[in-house]
Amino acid sequence: MKERISALLKRTPSTEIVTAEGWVRTKRDSKNVCFLEVNDGSCLKGLQIVIDKDKLGNSDTLASITTGCSVICKGPIVESAGGDQAVEMAASDITLVGECPVDTYPLQKKRHTIEYLREISHLRARTNMFGAVARVRNTLSFAVHQFFQERGFAYVNTPIISASDAEGAGEQFLVTTLDLNNVPRTEEGKIDFSKDFFGREAFLTVSGQLEGETYAMALKNIYTFGPTFRAENSNTKRHLAEFWMVEPEMAFCELDGNMEVAEAFLKYLFRTVLEKCPEDMAFFSKFVEAGMEQTLRQIVESPFAHMTYTEAVKELEKHNSSFEFPVAWGSDLQSEHEKFLTEVVCKRPVIVTDYPKEIKAFYMRLNADEKTVRGMDVLVPRLGEIIGGSERESNLDVLTQRMLQLKLDPQAYWWYLDLRRYGSVPHAGFGLGFERAVQYITGMGNIRDVIPYPRAPKLADF
Ligand code: 4AD
Ligand code: MG
Numbered sequence: 037m038k039e040r041i042s043a044l045l046k047r048t049p050s051t052e053i054v055t056a057e058g059w060v061r062t063k064r065d066s067k068n069v070c071f072l073e074v075n076d077g078s079c080l081k082g083l084q085i086v087i088d089k090d091k092l093g094n095s096d097t098l099a100s101i102t103t104g105c106s107v108i109c110k111g112p113i114v115e116s117a118g119g120d121q122a123v124e125m126a127a128s129d130i131t132l133v134g135e136c137p138v139d140t141y142p143l144q145k146k147r148h149t150i151e152y153l154r155e156i157s158h159l160r161a162r163t164n165m166f167g168a169v170a171r172v173r174n175t176l177s178f179a180v181h182q183f184f185q186e187r188g189f190a191y192v193n194t195p196i197i198s199a200s201d202a203e204g205a206g207e208q209f210l211v212t213t214l215d216l217n218n219v220p221r222t223e224e225g226k227i228d229f230s231k232d233f234f235g236r237e238a239f240l241t242v243s244g245q246l247e248g249e250t251y252a253m254a255l256k257n258i259y260t261f262g263p264t265f266r267a268e269n270s271n272t273k274r275h276l277a278e279f280w281m282v283e284p285e286m287a288f289c290e291l292d293g294n295m296e297v298a299e300a301f302l303k304y305l306f307r308t309v310l311e312k313c314p315e316d317m318a319f320f321s322k323f324v325e326a327g328m329e330q331t332l333r334q335i336v337e338s339p340f341a342h343m344t345y346t347e348a349v350k351e352l353e354k355h356n357s358s359f360e361f362p363v364a365w366g367s368d369l370q371s372e373h374e375k376f377l378t379e380v381v382c383k384r385p386v387i388v389t390d391y392p393k394e395i396k397a398f399y400m401r402l403n404a405d406e407k408t409v410r411g412m413d414v415l416v417p418r419l420g421e422i423i424g425g426s427e428r429e430s431n432l433d434v435l436t437q438r439m440l441q442l443k444l445d446p447q448a449y450w451w452y453l454d455l456r457r458y459g460s461v462p463h464a465g466f467g468l469g470f471e472r473a474v475q476y477i478t479g480m481g482n483i484r485d486v487i488p489y490p491r492a493p494k495l496a497d498f
Contacts (some may be wrong), residue, residue, distance in 0.1 A: 042078035047113045048358050051174035056109045056125055059162065060101060060136075062145070068099055074107060077167050084116060084124035085109045090329045101147060102134030104162075132389055150485060157489055158498050165323070169486055170311055170314040173474050180282050180310040181469075188255040194244030196263065199236060200452070204398045204444050207240035207268045209277075215409055219408055236390050240265035243467060245281050246399070246452050249428065252463055253274045253455050260285040261470075270491060273482045274371065274419060276471060278491035291401075291410045291427040295387050298414055298423050299340050301384070301468070306332045309477055311350035323477020325418075332477065334384075341382035344390040345408065348373075351381050367396045369389060369413075373419030386414045398438045399452075400426040401462075411464065419476050427468020433457035449471035 038055055047054070065071075068089050075082030089095060101107060101386035111127040142156050143163065153160040156398065160166040169252035170198040184296055197211055213233040214220065220228040222302070229237045251258045260283045267277065284297060310317060310332055321329045343351075347367050350374050358363040361370050369377075369388070377386055390408040393400070401410035414423035429435040435456055439446045446453060474486040 040103045041074065041076045041083045044083055044113060044125070045079065045081075045121070045123065046271065047123060049113055051112050053110055053112055053128065054125070056085065058082065058102055058107065060107055061104045061246045063101060063103060072101065072107070072109075074109060075167075077161070077170070080164060080168055080319055081121070083128045084118070084121055085111075085122050085130075086128045087130065092094075092127070092130065097130060100135060101130070101132055102136055102138045102141075104141045104143060105132055106134040106136075107132055112193075120187075127180045150482070154484060154490075155496070157496065161488070164319065164486070168313075168319050168472065169478055169480065170488070172316055172478055173315050173486065175309055175312050176305055176470070176477070179262075179305050180259075182308075184257075184259045184284060184305045187257070189259045190251070190255045192244075192248055192251045192255075192258045192260050194240055194241070194247040194260045197238050198241040198247075199234075199238055200238070200246060200449060201444075202241065202243040204442055205242070205268075207266045208242055209265050209462060211238045211240060215396075234263035240458060242266055245285065245465060245467065246449075248283050248285045248465065249452070249455060249463065252287045252465070253459065253461070257284070269493070272371075273484075274472060274475070274486065276483055276490055276492055279483075279487070280470035282468040282470055283465060285463065287461050288461045289464045290462050291389065291412060291464060294425055294427060294466060295389075295412055297341075297410070298387070298425065298466050298468075301387075301425070302414065302473075303336050305473060306336050306477065310336075320480075321480045324481075328477070328479045331417075337388075338384065340414070341384055341386040343377075343382075343386060343388055345388055345392065346390065347370075347460060348377055348388050352376060355380075359464050366392050366394065371420040372417045374413075378417040378420070379414050383417075385414060385422075388413050388415060391448065393438070396426070397445055398442045399428050399435070402434055402438065416476050418479075421469075422472045422476060423466050423468045425460065425464065427464040430456055430460045430462050432460065 041056060041058055044054060044056055054374045056074055058074040061073040061075050061082050063072050070089060073082040074085050108131040109125055109127045111125045112131040113123050114126045116122060123353050143159055162168050177347040190385050201208055209438040222228045222229045223303050240289055241264055243264055245264060247261050248258055263278055264281045277380040317329045349368055354362040359372055363373055390403060390414045391411045392407060396411045400411045402409055410427040412425050413421050416422045429438060432453060436446050471483050471486050480486050484492060
């Protein structure tokens, strides 16, 4: 395989002729010399190609090279005379592979707004910022697998099309083959899903947790990492209709063990990015979120804060006058409250536990007070909730009661209840919103800018 630009930049100068393939980022011309910055997305800053116009035969080619063109350059890597880079290529040959008409190319030299770039998602990875996001996201994906594989967790692929609502919140997208112009109806006038491809109602999954639990009851420690879908009003800077979730599930594990893994996992991700993406992280620290690298370094060095929901509410109530939504025991925490807890009260990530059962999902283990459940949310400054998880209810009767209270049909979840019938064991797990992690680490303001093709209300063409 030919060397990528990132590898060429690390070479020591020699007379060996090497090849650089990529897209022209900038072109600077003077009478005798032409400078191109060529990048292939393997790093933030590309390779400077210096062309001595007198020596290069094909000067027509050079004239048609503009920003965005794809090129193949050959020449030795030499010490750079300029101060910006250690080495550059003294090109002896250039091939223009694909032209890029200047007048219509949507990426002009000037700095574009992030909103404009969102409208050209198919081209935005060619900018410094979106290239850096893509590399950090890639590094994080690999680190997710590495963290769990190093600890003996098995990667389980849970279904995307599912009959059950894992969160019981009714935020599912319906998947159907029924003809919308001629919807079959039952005698009672309801939509007849028995005529559907699946012979019943089917949905896009909101979480792989329940199916993940079935495998944890066999393999002990598992994780899923896949797309999940929520038909909730996602018109915020931290919600998507389609997002990726990492969901570990551990048998013979209670809430404390769950919190330990969640903290170790986040720190592992932060450390990996600092170590593997220093150039991109320096870019984010400089242009996107001031000092983000330093912030991550501090987080990795110190323990997360811990508080119960009840303690959190006591703290928040003191400042109710400053909130848009004042808090009282029982209310769900809004993002303004999560920000306050992390940025003002704790000044670091905090794990909040033991929420009122009314505001959490049916599967969370009921505490002895019968009012709260063993749920945990990991909140981070600036963003709020990044992880949601819990110890699961492992008692068949209690779980069945909880489902009935929440008007869920236990029969529809018979297979899930089987896990409590046959060899039930305390178990726990959590879900990390993968885009929230990328958003936090890069400091990007809007979650739509950390996934290649964001899905939110009003779908774009791509
Ligand atoms: O808190 P949530 O809803 O928890 C679950 O789905 C559990 N089944 C997880 C588990 O215990 N296995 O979602 C988990 C995380 C949230 O903390 C958040 O980071 C992210 O998923 N998330 C979203 N990210 C982007 N857009 C959305 N609409 C999201 N909804 C949740
Ligand atoms: Mg949650």
